[in-house]
Amino acid sequence: xxxxxxxxxxxxxxxxxxxxxxxxxxxxxxxxxxxxxxxxxxxxxxxxxxxxxxxxxxxxxxxxxxxxxxxxxxxxxxxxxxxxxxxxxxx
Amino acid sequence: xxxxxxxxxxxxxxxxxxxxxxxxxxxxxxxxxxxxxxxxxxxxxxxxxxxxxxxxxxxxxxxxxxxxxxxxxxxxxxxxxxxxxxxxxxxxxxxxxxxxxxx
Numbered sequence: 001x002x003x004x005x006x007x008x009x010x011x012x013x014x015x016x017x018x019x020x021x022x023x024x025x026x027x028x029x030x031x032x033x034x035x036x037x038x039x040x041x042x043x044x045x046x047x048x049x050x051x052x053x054x055x056x057x058x059x060x061x062x063x064x065x066x067x068x069x070x071x072x073x074x075x076x077x078x079x080x081x082x083x084x085x086x087x088x089x090x091x
Numbered sequence: 092x093x094x095x096x097x098x099x100x101x102x103x104x105x106x107x108x109x110x111x112x113x114x115x116x117x118x119x120x121x122x123x124x125x126x127x128x129x130x131x132x133x134x135x136x137x138x139x140x141x142x143x144x145x146x147x148x149x150x151x152x153x154x155x156x157x158x159x160x161x162x163x164x165x166x167x168x169x170x171x172x173x174x175x176x177x178x179x180x181x182x183x184x185x186x187x188x189x190x191x192x193x194x
Contacts, residue, residue: 017130
């Protein structure tokens with residue numbers, strides 16, 4: 001993309017960390033009270049994500065929501081945090 | 092035109108001085124987290140280590156100690172970040188805008 005302004009190259013770039021996580025479990029926290037745990041297959045420049053073997057959690061009503069298999073495309077618009085190797089809220 | 096070329100992608104704030112320091116981050120949607128800043132990019136995506144997330148509930152009205160969770164190493168989406176500040180540089184004060192209601 002643009003030339004790196006004043007960042008020193010030996011630090012950890014966020015999207016590099018997400019890239020390393022491809023193939024393993026990742027836990028996605030959305031802006032609202034929803035969380036998604038799945039295996040990361042890939043992502044794009046907007047951090048839309050393709051996940052597999054996905055479990056969706058709804059935090060406020062305290063419980064697991066839906067378990068979806070196959071693949072999903074998660075819209076990156078509402079993603080707040082990405083936790084590599086995360087297993088989701090333990091309830 | 093040459094001047095516009097220079098100003099293409101300059102950050103108004105240099106986060107490299109916060110590297111390896113604990114920062115507090117607030118997100119759209121009311122989430123807050125703090126952790127050690129390990130990395131960032133010009134779009135304000137962040138890498139935080141040892142992250143603690145604080146969540147706001149209706150009846151919790153921003154009491155920090157309730158509902159914190161340890162998240163470990165996380166990536167924070169820059170599109171969702173609304174505030175970044177050093178963790179040490181702030182303290183909680185009583186609400187200065189609330190008048191004492193005596194009615």
